[in-house]
Structures are given as C-alpha cells and as structure tokens.
Amino acid sequence: MKYATTMIVGAGIALLAAGLFMPGWLTFLLTLAFAKGLVVMGLLLLMRAGLVSFGQGLYYCLGAYCVGIAGDYFETQNALLLLLLAIVVCVALAAVIGLLLCRYRDIFFAMFSMAFSMILYGVLVKSSAFGSSDGFNVKPPLLFGWTPTGESGPFLAYGLAVVALVGVGIFVWRYLRSPMGYAGEAVRENEIRVEYLGASVRRIIYTKYLLAAAMAGLGGGITALAAGHIDPEMAYWTTSGEFVFIALMGGVGHAAGPVIGAVLFELLRTYAFQISPYTWQMILGIALLVIILYLPKGVWSLVERVTKGKPL
Amino acid sequence: MFIPFAKKSALVGLLVASAVAQPVLAADEYKLGLVTFLSGGAAGPFGVPAQNAANLLLETLNEGALPAPYNAKGINGRTIKPIYVDEAGGATKQSSEYRNLVERQGVDAVVGYISSGDCLAVPAVAEELKTLTVLFDCGTPRVFEDNSFKYVFRTGPTTTMDSVAASYYIKDIFPNLNAVSGINQNYSFGHESWADFYGSLKGLQADIDVPTKQFPKIYAGQYGAEISALMVNSADVIHSSFWGGDMEAFLLQGAARGLFEDQTALLTTGESAMYRLSDQIPEGTILGGRGPFGIYAPDNALNRWFRDAYSKRFGTQPTYPAYKMVQGILGLKLATEQAAAKVSGQPTTEDVVSAFEYLEYEGPGGKVSMNMGKGHQASMEMVYGRYALKDGKPAVTDVRRYAAECVNPSDDMPANEWIEKGMPGAKCN
Known part of the structure; x- marks a missing residue:
C-alpha cells in the first residue's frame, strides 16, 4: 500500500518536473487530459458497480461554471478556493439527484443521468447572461498571490491538475482495495447477496455517485482554469459520451486506466486532427473498435499482462 | 508476452x-x-x-x-x-x-x-x-x-449590423409595417440576432407588434409546430437567422404550407443559400449576406x-x-x-x-x-435586397445599401447598449 502511494507521488513529481521542459501545447493537452482523467476516475467507480453514467458532463460543466461565475462575481481568482467551491456545489447537487438516480440500474440509470445533464445544457443555452451557447471567458487563476503570466500561465493549471490527479489517484487506488470499493463489484454481480450480507446497496451506490460527482466537478473546474473559456457544450451528452469512450479505452480495471485512456485519447485526437483534417472521426472510431476487439479490458490490460504475466 | x-x-x-x-x-x-x-x-x-x-x-x-x-x-x-x-x-x-x-x-x-x-x-x-x-x-x-x-x-x-440594417430595410420597404414574427435557433447567434433586430426595430417604431417568436433547437430539421404558430399569429415579416440545413428545411416546409403567401421572410444569412436553393426560396424573400458579399459585392x-x-x-x-x-x-x-x-x-x-x-x-x-x-x-456597409428570378437565374431586386457608420456603433460603445439607447451617433443618408 505504502509502496503504491510512493509510486504515485513519485510519478506526480516526475510529471511536474517534466512540465518545466515540455512545449506549451503538450502542457495544455496533458492538463485537459488529466482533468478528463479525473472525471473518468469517478466514472470508473460507477462502472465497476455496473452503472454506466452518460451524464458526468452535468458535474463537469457545473464545476466549470462554478469556477467561471465565482471568479467573475465574487472577485476571487484563488484557484484552490474556486476548485473547492466547484466540488462543494457538485456534491450538493449530486446529493439531491443521487437520491433519485441510485434507485435505477442499467439503461435507466444511463438515460436518467443523461437527462439531468441535458437539462443543465438547456438552461445554460437559454441564459444570455452567461453567453448562451457561446459561453464566456474565465479569468486567469492565481495561487496565493502568485500571478502567473505569459509562459508560466499554462503551468499553474498543469500543476493543479497533476496535484489533483495524485491526490484523487491515491484515494481511488486505496478506495478500490477497501471493503466499500469491493462492494461495487459485489453490487454488479449480485445485489440481493449484498443486501443479505448486511450492506445497503443504495448507500454503496449513493456514495459512489457523490464521489464521482466531486471528481467530475474538480475536473471541470481545472478545465475552466486551463482553457480560460467555458460553454454549455461541456454538459452536452457527447461530452459525457467522450468520458465513457475514454473509460472503455483506458479500462476500468485499475485507477491508472482512466488517466492512460485520457492521455491516449487526447494524443490520438490531436494527431488525427493534424494528419487527416477531414476524416479524424474515423481514426478515433477505428481506434476504439480495435481496442474493444483486441483489448476488451482497455489499454491498462496491456500493463497487467506484462507485470502479472496474465494471458489475455 | x-x-x-x-x-x-x-x-x-x-x-x-x-x-x-x-x-x-x-x-x-x-x-x-x-x-x-x-x-x-x-x-x-x-x-x-x-x-x-x-x-x-x-x-x-x-x-x-x-x-x-x-x-x-x-x-x-x-x-x-x-x-x-x-x-x-x-x-x-x-x-x-x-x-x-x-x-x-x-x-x-x-x-x-x-x-x-x-x-x-x-x-x-x-x-x-x-x-x-x-x-x-x-x-x-x-x-x-x-x-x-x-x-x-x-x-x-x-x-450587429445585420440586425440593424434589417430593421431599417423593412421600415423602408413596408411603410405600413405593423407586426414582425421571429424564428431563430436556440443558441447564441439566434438569440442575439433576434434581440438586436427587435431592439433596433423598436427604436424605429415603438408600437411594433410581435405576434410570436420561436426558438427551435439548432439542427432540429422539423418545424411543423413553429410554422403553425407563425401561420396562426400572422405578421408582415418573419425574421429568421437560420442557416444551412435548417434554413432549407424551414423554407421547404413553410412553402408547402403556404406560410410565405402573405408573410415575407427576412433571412439574415439567406445569401449563403441563394444559389443552392434557387428553386425553393420564394420570390420577394429578403436576403442578407452578412455584409456586401456575394451578389451584393461591388x-x-x-x-x-x-x-x-x-x-x-x-x-x-x-x-x-x-x-x-x-x-x-x-x-x-x-x-x-x-x-x-x-x-x-x-x-x-x-x-x-x-x-x-x-x-x-x-x-x-x-x-x-x-x-x-x-x-x-x-x-463595412450592409446590404439587403429581395430575391427574384431573372430569366430563371437567381438575382436580387430592391437592393438598399446602408453605410458602415449607419449600422455600426461608434468605437467605444457596446452594441447592445447602443441599440438600447436608440442607436445614437448613427450617420445614415
């Protein structure tokens, strides 16, 4: 357990150090990828319990708008404060919606979660004060009096993303090895047995839903700080679909799966854009098909095959 | 392995x-x-x-x-x-x-x-x-x-100038203008287009009536309900900033139901489709090209x-x-x-x-x-005209040009504020 924690922290420090030497576009790309990785880690918790949410965009977008609106109206650019606010608001909303959602399974859960994110999308498109579908610009973040300018601008968001990723990564890694973590798989396999064992299935799912919302809010907040612009598209169902795509690509077998999936997805997409501006969607689609066909447990299963010598 | x-x-x-x-x-x-x-x-x-x-x-x-x-x-x-x-x-x-x-x-x-x-x-x-x-x-x-x-x-x-010039144009063309309706897509461009158009028209004619304004989803493709609403609540002019497939669908479905028989459509981006849809656009439709472009170019x-x-x-x-x-x-x-x-x-x-x-x-x-x-x-200057077929080829008539100083705010004023204040400082000839 300690070994793994040290590994994750070490990887984080290495990433931070690498950030100092990376070209700006790669820093930005990785920031977005890590932010998405955070959202997908939350999705992983749900997916391991057999629930596919097509509505994580709700919290991703809400987190981003919290950061954008609070930065505008409360006159604070303190990045940590803004991100904390994003998490609190997302968890508060999830606490209400979750009461309803955790009664549903399978396609009903997926559709319901999507419906809620589309409601947010609809409301935002109608709100001309927030720029309707064009969205609005987010003020650049500060960190305790440090105002990054020019070259160091993207680095602040990158640093935040790496730190958040390390923190959430350690948490998820340990959580998946805790009784509550294993309970997710138990729920997926047989809910009735879990109830007979004396655990509350609803409470298990509810907790996971809240955790997923917090991670999605954090991811959205970091995206807002990094990109400097937010729009309602973040709550659109295709954004949520992208998170499921990443989860399938990376694999849900391990906490690292979503992060690898997200980085791979962003790299694949940007090179697909560059190499074939007309048919980049086809490249993404083929990549996902190949992964589903040959690596049904995601890219992470490659690592498992090597480290554990497991046959596929 | x-x-x-x-x-x-x-x-x-x-x-x-x-x-x-x-x-x-x-x-x-x-x-x-x-x-x-x-x-x-x-x-x-x-x-x-x-x-x-x-x-x-x-x-x-x-x-x-x-x-x-x-x-x-x-x-x-x-x-x-x-x-x-x-x-x-x-x-x-x-x-x-x-x-x-x-x-x-x-x-x-x-x-x-x-x-x-x-x-x-x-x-x-x-x-x-x-x-x-x-x-x-x-x-x-x-x-x-x-x-x-x-x-x-x-x-x-x-x-801004698309909407402002559009309001000038219909005032010029229809001296007895009573009512305008709107159908615009439910996203920023649709909302802004309608708000600017209605705002500037209101400045020119305070008692203008709006029987209905519709904001269907972008890329909806089906406008049966909206066309019914526009037909029941009849107006002189129907303002629309639709573009692409949405404009095409609206024109086809509206024409089939006779929507454009007593009401004139004002399409602020209509020029982008006038060659592609030359058979579908009703004659007399007001077409804008977001500036002096295409058929309006000098x-x-x-x-x-x-x-x-x-x-x-x-x-x-x-x-x-x-x-x-x-x-x-x-x-x-x-x-x-x-x-x-x-x-x-x-x-x-x-x-x-x-x-x-x-x-x-x-x-x-x-x-x-x-x-x-x-x-x-x-x-730039802004131009509007009405669609007409000349020898079977798409063309425009009743073309009016509005100088840049007439349809754009002076440098230091935000556009919506300018329209709200009744377009001060506009130099029109």
Whole structure:
C-alpha cells in the first residue's frame, strides 16, 4: 500500500518536473487530459458497480461554471478556493439527484443521468447572461498571490491538475482495495447477496455517485482554469459520451486506466486532427473498435499482462 | 508476452518524440493556419465554401496572378503554405488545436473561426503565444467589447449590423409595417440576432407588434409546430437567422404550407443559400449576406476575378463565407506587406500588428475599415435586397445599401447598449 502511494507521488513529481521542459501545447493537452482523467476516475467507480453514467458532463460543466461565475462575481481568482467551491456545489447537487438516480440500474440509470445533464445544457443555452451557447471567458487563476503570466500561465493549471490527479489517484487506488470499493463489484454481480450480507446497496451506490460527482466537478473546474473559456457544450451528452469512450479505452480495471485512456485519447485526437483534417472521426472510431476487439479490458490490460504475466 | 508491449511503448515513444521535435522551417515559406468547419452542420454552408476560397486564393497568390494591389507573390514574397484544421470539437478543443498550430506546426499566422464560441476562446491563447490571428467569419460583437487584444484582428463585420440594417430595410420597404414574427435557433447567434433586430426595430417604431417568436433547437430539421404558430399569429415579416440545413428545411416546409403567401421572410444569412436553393426560396424573400458579399459585392477587378475563378473551379457562385475568407487573407497580406515596406527584411509580428491597426483596404466585397475595437475590428456597409428570378437565374431586386457608420456603433460603445439607447451617433443618408 505504502509502496503504491510512493509510486504515485513519485510519478506526480516526475510529471511536474517534466512540465518545466515540455512545449506549451503538450502542457495544455496533458492538463485537459488529466482533468478528463479525473472525471473518468469517478466514472470508473460507477462502472465497476455496473452503472454506466452518460451524464458526468452535468458535474463537469457545473464545476466549470462554478469556477467561471465565482471568479467573475465574487472577485476571487484563488484557484484552490474556486476548485473547492466547484466540488462543494457538485456534491450538493449530486446529493439531491443521487437520491433519485441510485434507485435505477442499467439503461435507466444511463438515460436518467443523461437527462439531468441535458437539462443543465438547456438552461445554460437559454441564459444570455452567461453567453448562451457561446459561453464566456474565465479569468486567469492565481495561487496565493502568485500571478502567473505569459509562459508560466499554462503551468499553474498543469500543476493543479497533476496535484489533483495524485491526490484523487491515491484515494481511488486505496478506495478500490477497501471493503466499500469491493462492494461495487459485489453490487454488479449480485445485489440481493449484498443486501443479505448486511450492506445497503443504495448507500454503496449513493456514495459512489457523490464521489464521482466531486471528481467530475474538480475536473471541470481545472478545465475552466486551463482553457480560460467555458460553454454549455461541456454538459452536452457527447461530452459525457467522450468520458465513457475514454473509460472503455483506458479500462476500468485499475485507477491508472482512466488517466492512460485520457492521455491516449487526447494524443490520438490531436494527431488525427493534424494528419487527416477531414476524416479524424474515423481514426478515433477505428481506434476504439480495435481496442474493444483486441483489448476488451482497455489499454491498462496491456500493463497487467506484462507485470502479472496474465494471458489475455 | 512482453514483445507487443515493448513495440507499443516504442511506438508511443516515437510518436511523442516526433511531436516534440520542432519542425524545420523553410525560410521563404509562410505557414498559414486555416481553421474552418470541415465536418458537422456548419461545414456545408460555411466551412467548405470558405476553404475552397482559401485554396483558390492561395494558389493564385503564390503565382502572383491576383489583380493589383495584391499582385505581389505570396505574402511579402514568401510562398504561402496552408495548414488546415477542422473547427469541430468545441472551444476548449480549438484552444488546444490553436496551440498545436503555433507551437507544433510553427505557423506564422492563423486565419479562421466561424463559431463565435471559438472566437471568444482563441484570442486569449493568441495573446499568450503572441501570434497574429485573423478571425474571418464569426459575428459576436463581444470579442472586442469584453477585451482588447493586440495580436487578434477580425476582418469580418459583426452581426450587429445585420440586425440593424434589417430593421431599417423593412421600415423602408413596408411603410405600413405593423407586426414582425421571429424564428431563430436556440443558441447564441439566434438569440442575439433576434434581440438586436427587435431592439433596433423598436427604436424605429415603438408600437411594433410581435405576434410570436420561436426558438427551435439548432439542427432540429422539423418545424411543423413553429410554422403553425407563425401561420396562426400572422405578421408582415418573419425574421429568421437560420442557416444551412435548417434554413432549407424551414423554407421547404413553410412553402408547402403556404406560410410565405402573405408573410415575407427576412433571412439574415439567406445569401449563403441563394444559389443552392434557387428553386425553393420564394420570390420577394429578403436576403442578407452578412455584409456586401456575394451578389451584393461591388463590381471591381478583384470581385470579377473572384467570381469568375471560383465558379469555374467549383461550379457555383461564391457565397459570403468565401468572400469573408478572401477578405481575411488579403487583410493579412496587405498589413504584412505594408509593414515590410517600412523595415528592412521580414517584418516582425509587432510591425504587422501596427500596420494592421486602422488599416483600410479594398476586398472583393468593397471597402473594409478596421476602425472598431481599437483598430482591430472591421466595419463595412450592409446590404439587403429581395430575391427574384431573372430569366430563371437567381438575382436580387430592391437592393438598399446602408453605410458602415449607419449600422455600426461608434468605437467605444457596446452594441447592445447602443441599440438600447436608440442607436445614437448613427450617420445614415
């Protein structure tokens, strides 16, 4: 357990150090990828319990708008404060919606979660004060009096993303090895047995839903700080679909799966854009098909095959 | 077991290495990033015509075969090499792709962006990377109202003048105007178009009646309910900023139900479809082209060359997105060459910026004045006309032109405030 924690922290420090030497576009790309990785880690918790949410965009977008609106109206650019606010608001909303959602399974859960994110999308498109579908610009973040300018601008968001990723990564890694973590798989396999064992299935799912919302809010907040612009598209169902795509690509077998999936997805997409501006969607689609066909447990299963010598 | 993994890692490593390696630049090459929609609903009506125009223009520029004063080869003698990027994927994705264009591909400048959301997101990155960027099509006035930018220019006029000129035009054409209805898409452009149009019309005629205003979903394609509402609540004019497939669907479905028999449609972007939908647009429909473009463009040497070459190459007349793309690239070329005339060797980006500010030049659509947004935002005249078939060919009648000073706010006032105050300082003839 300690070994793994040290590994994750070490990887984080290495990433931070690498950030100092990376070209700006790669820093930005990785920031977005890590932010998405955070959202997908939350999705992983749900997916391991057999629930596919097509509505994580709700919290991703809400987190981003919290950061954008609070930065505008409360006159604070303190990045940590803004991100904390994003998490609190997302968890508060999830606490209400979750009461309803955790009664549903399978396609009903997926559709319901999507419906809620589309409601947010609809409301935002109608709100001309927030720029309707064009969205609005987010003020650049500060960190305790440090105002990054020019070259160091993207680095602040990158640093935040790496730190958040390390923190959430350690948490998820340990959580998946805790009784509550294993309970997710138990729920997926047989809910009735879990109830007979004396655990509350609803409470298990509810907790996971809240955790997923917090991670999605954090991811959205970091995206807002990094990109400097937010729009309602973040709550659109295709954004949520992208998170499921990443989860399938990376694999849900391990906490690292979503992060690898997200980085791979962003790299694949940007090179697909560059190499074939007309048919980049086809490249993404083929990549996902190949992964589903040959690596049904995601890219992470490659690592498992090597480290554990497991046959596929 | 290990070999496939090793192969994979090697591949990923190679990919990253090739990405990090800086591209080698040929000294006499001007790398130009061109961003328009190449996929999705906006590709057909806007993105692809604009890209076609860019292709045609860059080839001709590289041969030095354009009419004067654009007859110098390439941009300041450097051969232009275009790098195309799809505008799909949203504003965050486009910020990311913008960085890739500048930092990975090493472009000298970027011309692009049709979506207003992208135009709001990209300038901040352009400033950070100190790269000359020309927004060519997007319309929201907020870009230079909320911020001031050094490296960002917009050679296309804002949407404000479409709506303001539209209200002047229908007042001119219908002296006994009583009521207008609206059908606009439920997103920023639709909402802003209607709000500006209604606001300025209200300033001209306080007792104007609005029987109904509809905001269906963008790309809805089915307008049965909205057409019923428009038919029941009859008005003199139906205002619509629909474009692309939505406009086509609305025209077809409305015409089939006789919607346009007693009501006149006012299509603010109608020009972009007048050749494609020449059989479907009812005669008398009011068409706008977001500026003096397409059929409304003046008769000058540049325009004659453009219409001729474009229709020869692509089999159709160029529409306004094509014009605006040409206008954007020519503005960049002219500013660069004017800056180069003042310095020895190639001008720096700062030199080009100061030449571009408050630049006035002739595009294929006539005079472009970069006199708004502290010299970074273009203003142009605005034209409206009514659709008519002349000898079976699409044409316009009742054409009226409104001077730039008449339909655009003076530099320091935000557009919605200007309209709300009844358009003070407007100089109309």
